[in-house]
Amino acid sequence: MLKGWRRAEKGRASLRKPRLKKVYVRVKSTLRKVDGENVRITVRPYEYLTLSWSHTWFSPRVKGLELGEPVIKEDKVHLPFRYKLPWSTPLDYLAIDSNLYTLDAYDGEKFVTFSLRELYSLKFGMELKRGRIKSFASKHGRKGELLSRKYSHRERNRVRDHVHKFVNELLEMYTVTTIAVEKLNKQDMFQEADDRLSKKISRTVWRSIHRALKYKAPLYGSLVKEVNPHLTSKSCPRCGRISRKVGLFVVRGVVSPWIDNSTHP
Incomplete structure (x- = not known):
C-alpha cells in the first residue's frame, strides 16, 4: 500500500x-x-x-x-x-479423459472407467428443486431468499462430499502415480454447444474433481498435471496417432475409446 x-x-x-x-x-x-x-x-x-x-x-x-x-x-x-510434494515424478501414470457421465482413463495397460452418473443425477435433481424454490422466492420476498440460500448451501455440501469420496477412492487405486487431466474451459464449450448440451455441461463438476485431485494426490505420493485438451480424445493412448473417426465401444462393461480400423493399424 x-x-x-x-x-x-x-x-x-x-x-x-x-x-x-x-x-x-x-x-x-x-x-x-x-x-x-x-x-x-x-x-x-x-x-x-x-x-x-x-x-x-x-x-x-x-x-x-x-x-x-x-x-x-x-x-x-x-x-x-x-502437503509435501514428492521429490521425484512417479513413473506410473494415469491419463484421464473427462466426459459428461464418466471419467475414461488409461493406465498404460488397460482402460478404466469411473462413473459420474450418481453425481450428475444429484446435480440434476437439485437443479429441479432449485427451480421450484426460485418460483417460491419470487413471491415470498425475504423468506424465499433465505430458503434459496439454504438449499444452495446444501447442494454445495452434497456435491463437495461426493467429490471428495470419489477422489479418495480413485487415489487409493492409483498410488505413487502421475495423473494427467485436461485443463477444460466451460465457457469455450458453451459457445460451441447447443442449448441442450450446454445444460448438460453446466451440471458437470470437472474443475472440482481436478482441484481435489491436485491437493490430495501428494498424500498418496502422486502428482497431478493439467494438459491441453486439444486432440486428446482423438489420439491413440498407445501410439499417439490422431484419428479422424472416434467413438466408444463397450468391452466387458468397460467403456473404452475406439479408433476406426481403416485409419489406424
Missing part, C-alpha cells in the same frame, strides 16, 4: 489515500516456530504468542502436514497447512 501511495505522489496513480478494508496480520515463516502441534509467533523481541491445535476437530486431518503462514484477524486465526 505504501509503494502504491508513493507512485500516486509521483502522478502515476490515483491520489486517493490508501485504506485498509480488512485488518489482518500474515505471519512470515521466519517469525514462527512450530513444535509438535503448537506454534510460537514472535510479536516483539522476547515477546511471543503461542497457539495450539492439539485438541481441535481438524487435528487428525492435518497430522503429518506442514504449517504454512498463519493469518491473524481481529476475532480469529487461520492456520493453513500444506
